[in-house]
Amino acid sequence: MMKSSRAFGALKLIGLLTFVGFIALPLIQMTVISFVATLAHPDAEVGTMTLRNYRAIWTDPNLRAAFINSIAYVLINICITVPVAIPAAYAFSRMSFVGDKHLFLAFIAFRITPPVVLTLPIFQLFSTLGIVNSVFGIALAHCLFNLPISIWILQGFISAIPKEMDETAFLDGYSRPRFIWKILLPQIAPGIAVTAFFCFMFSWVEVVFARILSTTNGKPISMALSALFGFQTDIGLVMAVTAASMIPGAVLLFAMRGHLSRGFKIGKV
């Protein structure tokens, strides 16, 4: 019995390591190329190892701006999404009201609507309002998929908190909004962090809305990357920018690693 369970454990480890190897393969390729000079430059011959690709991210004003734009729209998106999602998640978790199921269905439908379906009208709507080519436009458009996901994640965290806590607070004379602000928020702080992380993750890498809403200005990293492709593509630089674009996410991912899996405890809706 002992022996077979140990063999099973080893099998699991091999399975996991194989998968990790598969995940790592393209990333290793990316990292290797990012350190190679792939176009002739005065200071580096083609094929030599170099740090110039990473230096170029800092020295090229377009690339530097792209990083700032990406960070800006993701932060704006989180600032819109999270405060709006918290009360909604609370309502879905604790209250039953007319149309709650239909509303949830509508939210789910918007989450799975591919951006390409709505690109045209969103572009028109946003250009009427003058928020195209700005990070604010991208941030707002990304609410389409981030808001439903945030409500879902937060709803799981709120449902994990015993209902007695609400009731005690109400007996103590708390109103619902005051209860959410004073008691619930500190309790679901890790949930808010996880939600913000997932907003970051889905928004940082999205390209369809980002493309149509940043044709002349406010280009995020993904669009700056697209702009690097041309007649002679410096693929080393492309890979370096891609690798660098993953660093903030990787740092957050590592910081959030303990909480990551706690975000999706599904409660009833």
Added chain:
Amino acid sequence: MKDRTHSGWLFVVPAALVLGFVGLIPLITVVNYSFFEIFILDSRFWIGTEWYADIIGSERFWASFGRSTLFSSVILTVQIPLGIAIALCIPRNKLWVGISLAVVALPLLVPWNMIPSLWLSLLNPENGILGRLLPVLGWPSGWKGSIPHTWAVLVVMDVWHWTSLVVILCYSALTTIPSSHYQAAAIDGAGPWQVFRFIQLPQLYHVLLMAILLRFMDSFMIYTEAFPINAGGPGGATMFLAVDLGEEIKAFNYGPSAARSVIYFLIILIVSWSFTKAQSKLDEKQPE
């Protein structure tokens, strides 16, 4: 039990307003356009349901629909079992859980338009790791001319990109199983398969439903990643629904692309509706 109170609406109003603005208003605009012939936005005339008839009647639509359905089925058949398996393989040790999850989630951080580039450079015969290795195993150098090989690249790429999400979802559900369940199973002498079948799998149902919904829809409407691999080729064999729509939008065919968007949104509604139905079935079966 939930409180039966209509003040719940007050709490969801902000979210509903935001989604109404970025979702519902654009959707209504699209529905409106879909009934017009539009040359420039200021001059248009009503043509009724002609675009819909065109699209539904075209072989091209049904061919893309078939391809997208096949692609989604393949993706689900691979990713869901693989995601569950990997989630089960993650060690219980707290330190390694975090590290495994963080490493596994890395593909989710790559900008979507770079994912095809990563895979193309991996398959590059001159300096790609797989590009140099695979020909030894019989991978043809002209794989872009072959339908099965192009499909294989797309499927493997999508598995690489998205299985992590399934893993994270499944793992989070597995952590909700109290350790007493496992102890009870050990006392009864249950083997790994029985533990999986009777303890772990039932706990996964809800989360799997969500994973299937997300993965089905996102692969059914694959757009950004699919086109650059082989430009929809060879011979249109990787033209999916969303790629067709993207081409239509790029050509500024307002009317037809709007009608197409509406048809796609109807598909989405049907899918989300069956999802909520399935979810309430599950709720009935296992009261908490």
